[in-house]
Amino acid sequence: MLTIASTDDGGDPFVQRRIDPDAWNDVYVIGDVHGCREVLDSLLAKLAVDADDLVVFVGDLVRKGPDGGGVVGLVRRRENMLAVRGNNEQKLLDGDVSCPTVDPLDRRFLETLPDVIRWEGGLIVHGGLDPDRELGAHSREELLTMRAPTGDGYDGPFWFDRYDGPPRVFFGHTVLSAPIEDEWVVGLDTGCVYGGQLTAYDLKGDRFVTVDGRAHRDRPATKVVSSGGST
Numbered sequence: 001m002l003t004i005a006s007t008d009d010g011g012d013p014f015v016q017r018r019i020d021p022d023a024w025n026d027v028y029v030i031g032d033v034h035g036c037r038e039v040l041d042s043l044l045a046k047l048a049v050d051a052d053d054l055v056v057f058v059g060d061l062v063r064k065g066p067d068g069g070g071v072v073g074l075v076r077r078r079e080n081m082l083a084v085r086g087n088n089e090q091k092l093l094d095g096d097v098s099c100p101t102v103d104p105l106d107r108r109f110l111e112t113l114p115d116v117i118r119w120e121g122g123l124i125v126h127g128g129l130d131p132d133r134e135l136g137a138h139s140r141e142e143l144l145t146m147r148a149p150t151g152d153g154y155d156g157p158f159w160f161d162r163y164d165g166p167p168r169v170f171f172g173h174t175v176l177s178a179p180i181e182d183e184w185v186v187g188l189d190t191g192c193v194y195g196g197q198l199t200a201y202d203l204k205g206d207r208f209v210t211v212d213g214r215a216h217r218d219r220p221a222t223k224v225v226s227s228g229g230s231t
Helices: 037-047 068-077 087-093 104-111 140-145
Strands: 002-005 014-018 027-030 054-057 081-083 116-119 122-125 168-171 185-187 197-202 207-212
Touching: 027 037, 037 068, 037 197, 037 207, 068 081, 068 104, 087 104, 087 140
Parallel strands: 014 116, 027 054, 054 081, 122 168, 168 185
Antiparallel strands: 002 014, 027 197, 116 122, 197 207
């Protein structure tokens, strides 16, 4: 079910989708793919995903890697695959960037992506949440780009170091040297497109599953956060 949430500060409203993990055999949440279709195929094969499993992406299906259209097309055609909107999808829809492999059908699909996917006790968003505000007090842009609500990007302090739930938040956007997991946050962008890994979290098995990525872009060390939350 899709719902539109009005923000308290008059910013762009955001769209939420509710899911029921109990309706699926297994549920996997996958980090930022960034157009790395071959790497994604390897991860899905390792997970042995079938039609009775649900796969949810934390956004940034497109850009930086070679085949954003291939990634979007796969997700678009599979009834058991969902995604939240990432900041790179938003940039593409706003016309700020281009992605030659994304065709008109893919673009229309990206326009339908919710900003939040949630269930009882859990929430998936691309960027994150300000620990000092309720979900409804965020704009769409904040949900897509949240990293350091009281700081400066990769200089921190990071929202996920202070967030103490509930709900438990699964997120991407901030590139990590290794996935982050604690009681209230699960960070999944492990730099696939920069030669890191593509990471999935097995929701029912409570485990990470990874495959090695391929370096299609360079990334300075100052733009990678350690699993301890510091650069």
